[in-house]
Amino acid sequence: MSVTAAKGFTAAGIAAGIKENGNPDLALVVNNGPRRAAAGVFTSNRVKAAPVLWSEQVLKSGEVSAVVLNSGGANACTGPKGFQDTHATAEKVADTLQVNAAEVAVCSTGLIGVLLPMDKLLPGVETAAAQLSEHGGEKAAIAIKTTDTVHKTSVVTKDGWTVGGMAKGAGMLAPGLATMLVVLTTDAALDSDVLDKALRAATRTTFDRVDSDGCMSTNDTVLLLSSGASGITPEYEEFAEAVRQVCDDLGQQLIRDAEGASKDIKVEVINAATEDDAVEVGRSIARNNLLKCAIHGEDPNWGRVLSAIGTTKAAFEPDLLNVAINGVWVCKNGGVGEDRDKVDMRYREVHIVADLAAGSETATIWTNDLTADYVHENSAYSS
Amino acid sequence: MSVTAAKGFTAAGIAAGIKENGNPDLALVVNNGPRRAAAGVFTSNRVKAAPVLWSEQVLKSGEVSAVVLNSGGANACTGPKGFQDTHATAEKVADTLQVNAAEVAVCSTGLIGVLLPMDKLLPGVETAAAQLSEHGGEKAAIAIKTTDTVHKTSVVTKDGWTVGGMAKGAGMLAPGLATMLVVLTTDAALDSDVLDKALRAATRTTFDRVDSDGCMSTNDTVLLLSSGASGITPEYEEFAEAVRQVCDDLGQQLIRDAEGASKDIKVEVINAATEDDAVEVGRSIARNNLLKCAIHGEDPNWGRVLSAIGTTKAAFEPDLLNVAINGVWVCKNGGVGEDRDKVDMRYREVHIVADLAAGSETATIWTNDLTADYVHENSAYSS
Numbered sequence: 001m002s003v004t005a006a007k008g009f010t011a012a013g014i015a016a017g018i019k020e021n022g023n024p025d026l027a028l029v030v031n032n033g034p035r036r037a038a039a040g041v042f043t044s045n046r047v048k049a050a051p052v053l054w055s056e057q058v059l060k061s062g063e064v065s066a067v068v069l070n071s072g073g074a075n076a077c078t079g080p081k082g083f084q085d086t087h088a089t090a091e092k093v094a095d096t097l098q099v100n101a102a103e104v105a106v107c108s109t110g111l112i113g114v115l116l117p118m119d120k121l122l123p124g125v126e127t128a129a130a131q132l133s134e135h136g137g138e139k140a141a142i143a144i145k146t147t148d149t150v151h152k153t154s155v156v157t158k159d160g161w162t163v164g165g166m167a168k169g170a171g172m173l174a175p176g177l178a179t180m181l182v183v184l185t186t187d188a189a190l191d192s193d194v195l196d197k198a199l200r201a202a203t204r205t206t207f208d209r210v211d212s213d214g215c216m217s218t219n220d221t222v223l224l225l226s227s228g229a230s231g232i233t234p235e236y237e238e239f240a241e242a243v244r245q246v247c248d249d250l251g252q253q254l255i256r257d258a259e260g261a262s263k264d265i266k267v268e269v270i271n272a273a274t275e276d277d278a279v280e281v282g283r284s285i286a287r288n289n290l291l292k293c294a295i296h297g298e299d300p301n302w303g304r305v306l307s308a309i310g311t312t313k314a315a316f317e318p319d320l321l322n323v324a325i326n327g328v329w330v331c332k333n334g335g336v337g338e339d340r341d342k343v344d345m346r347y348r349e350v351h352i353v354a355d356l357a358a359g360s361e362t363a364t365i366w367t368n369d370l371t372a373d374y375v376h377e378n379s380a381y382s383s
Numbered sequence: 384m385s386v387t388a389a390k391g392f393t394a395a396g397i398a399a400g401i402k403e404n405g406n407p408d409l410a411l412v413v414n415n416g417p418r419r420a421a422a423g424v425f426t427s428n429r430v431k432a433a434p435v436l437w438s439e440q441v442l443k444s445g446e447v448s449a450v451v452l453n454s455g456g457a458n459a460c461t462g463p464k465g466f467q468d469t470h471a472t473a474e475k476v477a478d479t480l481q482v483n484a485a486e487v488a489v490c491s492t493g494l495i496g497v498l499l500p501m502d503k504l505l506p507g508v509e510t511a512a513a514q515l516s517e518h519g520g521e522k523a524a525i526a527i528k529t530t531d532t533v534h535k536t537s538v539v540t541k542d543g544w545t546v547g548g549m550a551k552g553a554g555m556l557a558p559g560l561a562t563m564l565v566v567l568t569t570d571a572a573l574d575s576d577v578l579d580k581a582l583r584a585a586t587r588t589t590f591d592r593v594d595s596d597g598c599m600s601t602n603d604t605v606l607l608l609s610s611g612a613s614g615i616t617p618e619y620e621e622f623a624e625a626v627r628q629v630c631d632d633l634g635q636q637l638i639r640d641a642e643g644a645s646k647d648i649k650v651e652v653i654n655a656a657t658e659d660d661a662v663e664v665g666r667s668i669a670r671n672n673l674l675k676c677a678i679h680g681e682d683p684n685w686g687r688v689l690s691a692i693g694t695t696k697a698a699f700e701p702d703l704l705n706v707a708i709n710g711v712w713v714c715k716n717g718g719v720g721e722d723r724d725k726v727d728m729r730y731r732e733v734h735i736v737a738d739l740a741a742g743s744e745t746a747t748i749w750t751n752d753l754t755a756d757y758v759h760e761n762s763a764y765s766s
Contacts, residue, residue, distance in 0.1 A: 047693030047701045047717070077689050079702070079718035112686025113719055218690050289672070289753075290761050297762025303495025306460050307601050310430030318430045319462070334430070335462035336496055370672075372755035378673050379680025 002137030002153035003029050005164030006187040008227025011136035013143030016124025018072035018110075018117055024143035025072040026121065028128040029183050030097060031065055035228030038064035039196035040105070041203050043220035049076035050086040051106040052219060058090075058105050062192030064225055065099040067183055068128075069144050070121060071168070073110040076218040085116050092122045096129045107181045107221045109146055109168060141166035144181055147377065149257055154249040156242045161188040161230040163242040167250040180207070180254060182222040184246060188239055189228035198240040199224045206247035209279070209365045210255055211286045222247075255366045260374030263295050265350045265367045273359035277314035281354060282365035284308045292370035298345035300325040305354060306334070315358045322355035385520025385536035386412050388547030389570040391610025394519035396526030399507025401455035401493075401500055407526035408455040409504065411511040412566050413480060414448055418611030421447035422579035423488070424586050426603035432459035433469040434489040435602060441473075441488050445575030447608055448482040450566055451511075452490040452527050453504060454551070459495040459601040468499050475505050479512045490564045490604045492529055492551060524549035527564055530760065535636040539625045544571040544613040546625040550633040563590070563637060565605040567629060571622055572611035581623040582607045589630035592662070592748045593637055594669045605630075638749045643757030646678050648733045648750045656742035660697035664737060665748035667691045675753035681728035683708040688737060689717070698741045705738035 004011050009031055016026040031038075040059035042052050058064060068089055075082045086106050094101035108116070131139075141151040148168050155164040169180025184199075203222055224243065234242075255264050267285045272278035285291065288308040294301035302323045309321060323331035328343045330336075350369075368374075387394050392414055399409040414421075423442035425435050441447060451472055458465045469489050477484035491499070514522075524534040531551050538547040552563025567582075586605055607626065617625075638647050650668045655661035668674065671691040677684035685706045692704060706714035711726045713719075733752075751757075 045690060045693040046695075046699075047689045047704075074686075077686055077714065077718050079716065082718070112684075112690065113714070115719075218686075218693060289757075293758050293761035296758065299762065301495075303457075303460055303601075306430045307428060307495065310428035310601060312429075316429075318460075321430075331460065331496070333462065335460055335465070336498075370758055372758045374672075375676050375679065375753055375755045375758060378676035379682065 001155045001164055002141045002166040003164055003183050003185045004134050004137035005155040006162040006185045006227065008032050008187050008229030009185045010132040010134055011140040012128040012131040012133065013136065013139030014124060014128045014131060016127065017120035018070055024139070025070055026124040026128055027069040027140035027143040028132060029067040029140055030132055031225050031227050033227055035189060035226050036063045036065050036103065037190060037192040037195055037226040038062060039192055039199045039224045041199055041222045043217055045218050047077065047218050049074050049108060049219040050078060050082040051075055051108045052221060053083065054086045054090065055105040055107065055221060058102060061102065063103050064105050064223065065103040066093050066097055067105045067107065067223060068093045068125060069107040069181055070116065071109050071144050071146050073108060073114055073116045074112045074219050075108040075116050076112040078113065078115050081115060085118055088118065089121060089125065092125045096126055105223055109144065109181055109219055112218060137166065144168040147259055152250055152253040154246045156245050158234065158238065158242055161232045161234055162186060163246050165246050165250060167254060169254045180220055182250060184224040184243065186226050187228065187230035188226060189231060189233045190226050190239065194236060195224045195226055198243045201240055202244040202247040206244060206251045209363065210251045211283060211365055211367050251366065255368060258368040259377045260371045261368035262371055263350050263369035264348055265295055265352060265369065267365045267367060268351065268353045268362065270353060270355050270362045271359055272356045272361040273315035275361045275363055277356065278361050278363035280312050281309055281314045281356065282363050284312050285352065285354060286365045286367035289370055295350055296369035296371050300330050300340045300343040300345060302331040305352065306331065309354060314356060316356040320357040322357065324353040326351055384538045384547055385524045385549045386547055386566050386568045387517050387520035388538040389545040389568045389610065391415050391570050391612030392568045393515040393517055394523040395511040395514040395516065396519065396522030397507060397511045397514060399510065400503040401453055407522070408453055409507040409511050410452040410523035410526040411515060412450040412523055413515055414608050414610050416610055418572060418609050419446045419448050419486065420573060420575040420578055420609040421445060422575055422582045422607045424582055424605045426600055428601050430460065430601050432457050432491060432602040433461060433465040434458055434491045435604060436466065437469045437473065438488040438490065438604060441485060444485065446486050447488050447606065448486040449476055449480055450488045450490065450606060451476045451508060452564055453499065454492050454527050454529050456491060456493040456497055456499045457495050457602050458491040458499050461496065461498050464498060468501055471501065472504060472508070475508045479509055488606055492527065492564055492602055495601060520549065527551040530642055532640055535633055537629045537632040539628050541617065541621065541625055544615045544617060545569060546629050548629050548633060550637060552637045563603055565633060567607040567626065569609050570611065570613035571609060572614060572616045573609050573622065577619060578607045578609055581626045584623055585627040585630040589627060589634045592746065593634045594666060594748055594750050634749065638751060641751040642760045643754045644751035645754055646733050646752040647731055648678055648735060648752065650735050650737070650748045650750060651745065652737045652739065653745045654742055655739045655744040656698035658744045658746055660739070661744050661746035663695050664692055664697045664739065665746050667695050668735065668737060669748045669750035672753055678733055679752035679754050683713050683723045683726040683728060685714040688735065689714065692737060697739060699739040703740040705740065707736040709734055
């Protein structure tokens with residue numbers, strides 16, 4: 001299903017030879033219309049990969065005819081030659097599909113600081129174009145994997161229209177956005193400004209609140225393409241909620257497949273004075289290595305939650321803080337609460353609630369534990 | 384040597400039974416004058432342990448007669464009872480030594496969220512007082528260890544006067560200050576305002592730039608006590624430099640003994656527009672888990688350095704960034720530089736230079752690699 005669940009889209013995923021192990025590494029997603037409306041959200045990292053710089057320009061027109069994605073190389077920190085390669089890739093797609101290169105978005109993922117093997121990538125575009133299909137969404141999702149152990153897709157179907165998508169991402173997963181590539185498609189008939197509004201609203205509370213390892217990538221890209229092929233223009237709220245659901249589902253799939261993780265940790269901050277405070281506190285907790293180690297060891301170490309809260313500028317009084325871990329309020333009023341031995345941490349999902357007792361706002365950040373497997377994977381894999 | 388290297392001080396370190404394993408856990412440092420001038424710097428964590436709240440008040444007078452330190456329990460997040468325990472500890476020291484309780488600083492380190500065993504701690508104060516000696520500095524340094532594998536002391540002797548000190552700290556090591564207790568002593572004859580100025584200047588560029596694991600403690604304390612017993616009042620600059628040297632040496636000892644670490648990483652940011660920019664970039668690099676894993680794997684992964692720089696607000700142009708690892712400029716002008724295979728990473732110390740090409744300011748942050756041993760120690764040890 002994936003990006004071809006919505007009508008008006010074809011896709012393909014092939015092995016172009018970019019990856020030395022011969023796994024699929026090139027995906028193509030084509031919008032066959034009648035509309036070509038699109039919106040995009042990109043990494044806020046100031047060191048941006050060449051394909052991000054290119055695609056940001058493409059999205060300014062609000063029109064995207066095709067997206068070409070490669071794994072096996074991020075094309076980041078590759079200088080003018082890297083940008084030329086991205087440009088050449090877009091031109092190749094444009095020539096092959098008979099579309100305008102200025103409407104071809106490019107996404108890359110993999111090792112930073114290495115040029116792409118263009119002698120393999122460009123012929124791969126032709127191979128992929130020849131395999132474009134209304135059933136190609138899954139193959140496309142497979143072709144963008146790097147250290148992902150599974151491919152990620154999600155679909156929400158409403159009254160006559162659909163939002164679907166695919167995502168990749170397993171490491172360098174942190175806000176603004178997570179290290180990931182995401183392509184969403186819809187056959188709802190909408191303009192690019194509506195797509196943009198719905199996409200930003202959705203990513204703000206989904207992908208932007210996935211923070212597996214605190215490391216922000218140079219390549220993060222989320223695209224939303226509308227073909228309008230359903231002929232239906234849904235109400236904004238209904239459409240925005242469908243986009244949010246797909247983003248939330250894909251974000252959860254990223255967390256569940258994070259490199260080396262053994263726990264998925266839901267950090268819910270409640271009773272904050274402002275939503276910004278809630279997010280700041282949630283992120284501080286989610287990024288605390290000592291806490292992440294404790295969770296790995298199934299140790300309900302609430303002292304590390306408090307020490308993380310204490311590093312923020314959020315409104316709170318230390319003596320009023322409460323913390324629950326998997327439903328047990330182990331910290332009450334800034335001190336010892338219920339018996340920590342009551343906390344059951346055997347399951348993969350761990351739920352931490354931090355009550356700031358300072359207002360009524362809330363935010364949820366998702367993260368993972370810190371494990372020896374994470375260290376092993378990221379000291380052995382150059383990415 | 385340690386805190387008794389300077390004239391006018393006695394110290395002791397004993398096993399009071401706070402630690403279940405019977406290791407030394409209580410230290411006493413006494414200033415026998417003629418002066419009792421003192422200065423202190425404390426954690427900027429807003430969740431502060433009871434002894435920090437107490438000692439901050441004590442230091443306001445600029446006078447400290449004695450410091451009592453315990454390992455085996457941080458007395459943090461322990462509510463009103465925890466503060467009463469700190470107060471009772473200071474009163475016990477005051478009674479035993481016949482000094483004013485308002486001049487007794489208290490420091491604690493160990494597990495957060497657990498009350499101290501006062502039935503063992505208070506008798507321990509008497510035992511320690513009975514063993515006070517001009518040669519007790521080393522025993523005091525041993526008694527404040529937690530997960531430290533070695534005790535840390537440092538001494539600088541100048542023309543007739545001395546600055547010496549001890550430190551503990553191995554985990555939750557991050558700025559503002561590192562998770563650590565430090566007591567410095569001098570027999571130079573100086574007022575508390577001069578001590579304060581010299582101590583803040585020293586910690587700003589030493590302990591505050593030690594960032595082993597990004598986790599800021601609730602208990603960090605650095606104290607500087609002057610007995611004036613040398614009768615000598617040195618020039619401020621000479622004294623400040625001696626304090627800085629002792630702080631720098633102790634900070635280095637903390638990094639070398641950081642939990643689970645196999646590498647000591649010197650992150651030097653050069654050509655920054657401002658010192659604040661240099662520190663922000665240095666910290667961002669030092670806290671990047673992916674980079675810390677790569678260094679553990681002896682992988683000169685400069686792409687992770689650039690992606691960390693890109694998350695900051697510092698002044699720089701991505702295309703002008705340069706990065707050297709152990710003397711090899713692996714990244715030039717934001718792209719591929721010298722051959723990364725030339726980088727020799729076999730030794731414990733790793734030197735990363737990040738050239739922002741945006742000015743002439745510089746800062747150095749020290750950190751450690753991220754290892755499976757760190758994960759193991761912090762998922763198994765509740766602290």
